[in-house]
Amino acid sequence: MWSIGELAGHAGVTVKTVRFYSDRGLLPEAGRSAGGHRRYGPEALDRLRLIRSLRTLDLPVPDVGRVLDSEDALEDVVAGQLRELGTQLAALRWREAALQLVRDCPAGERADRLRLIGAVSAPPSTAALARFWRRWLPPRLPARVLSAVVDQAVPEPPADPTPAQVLAFARLHALVSGPCTGASGVSDWQPAAHRTGGGYRPAVLYEGLGEAYALASPDLRAQRQPYDGEALDCFVAAYARSRGTRDTPAFRRELSGQLAADPRIDLYWQLAAELYGPSRPTPGAAHDWLCAALDAGIARSAA
Template sequence: MTPGPGYDGLWSIGELAEHAGTTVKTVRFYSDSGLLPERARSAGGHRRYAPDALDRLRLIRSLRGLGLPVPEVRRVVDEQTGARGVLEDAVAEQLRTLGSQLSALRWQEAALHLVQACPPEERADRLRLVGSLGTPPSTAPLAGFWRAWLPPRMPAASRTAFLEAAVPQPPDAPAPAQVLAFARLCALVSRPCGGTVRSQPAAHRAAGARESALLYAGLAEAYELAARRMRAGAGPAGGEALDCFVATYARVAGCRDTPDFRRGLARELAADPRLDGYWALVAELITPPGGVPEPTPGSAHDWLLAALEGQLVT
């Protein structure tokens, strides 16, 4: 069809909607949002669009179909140079948002299954326990507990390294039992001071800034060595892990690793307050359902102490 006199090469809002396979209402919404500016207005005040608005409209609809919010869509369609980088950034941000939303839904689903499966007489308490968690839950209560527990003069880098080991990250897709373990962990560290051990072990209290950095770095190495043995099914025994463990305490105390030092260290560590309940819950949280319990710093410490005590008996 040959355009009639006065044809300006522009489309009406209805024509643009028809070419795009959408509704006039949709085109009007994007225009009113500033995403799809019209080229001109007719004498009667009707919107007129250039044909290149079709590609822009299709891009807008594709981005919105992927769930990108209007401000992010505007950034992508308005970018004249480096559009690839802007689009990649917007998609990456949307993926992060969706990941957080999916994790929250998985935690909610597991928590609901947990409440549903418990006996009726326990349901109210179970609901209060898991209902206090955010979705996905925050590790702030656990980190706060350990920050108060650690030596006040501990260097920031050492403190950060310890927190990474001591504060378990909630799984993205938890089983109901893992939701319960995390809820109990948060409840444990949130009790009044008498309900949870909050004092430093005697072997740690005299450590200054330098000594605490050496102490916790050495213990982390010893725990990892012990964890390897534990994963292999080995019982507490002497060897590299135990030697590293004892040497760390000896170095911080300014002593030599002698039989007398080992006997004194074993007595001191055996008398220290325990955090076994915390580490048992951590093991439940980080071990996949039906899997072999993963070693934790707490269980590795107990393995090393048992190895030390066993060595002194023989």
């Protein structure tokens, strides 16, 4: 049986350290001396060395206790620490890019950039962007459709951002957090083509638009000029089916006029494009490409 000082000496730690872990139940005593002093068996040395190893990895004391109580807990504890460390590293990379952005900008722009960056957490949250789209989309969309649209429309912040991407996300956050300039409410942001009368089925529209955007994406990545094809037919059919009508030349002319008059959120998609990168066209870019294809097809028919 070892005294607390003897155990500390064998382990190469201070008496204070042994007492700390004993008081928190991580290092049980084997007994007490006649004078009431703590006594430890040789197995306490292995347990103390394990505690020190776990603490060297910065595991919190409660997590160390979980591992000591059950070896199966080690995998979960390590996984949790890796997730936390990943978040911390992402925050550091974001802060580094933000500092570079402030350092390298003209002096006259620093106050504005500091204001934009200061409104965004590090690492940034996309909650404000998701809330914006849930307000902007038609009410009573099925949860499945709503989730799919929000997933496509909300860009994830890059894990290792450039200063330009930090600025783009900060501007995007400011855009969706501020009022709709020149509009009486959020509903005014909804395109007129999406706010038709009775019988309108928005779920049919947004499901079809997602398919059309996916079909148009390869052409966008290849930088092809807009043209008639499967993507455009799918695009027009989505609008037609959502209104219970057919895809006809007259309907295409009507749809073209409505889409041309829409209060498009071009700035949102321009900023989002900097976060998506060139390999992933935004839904806004796909929409513009399909609108251009629609207009070109109508012009050819008229000629």
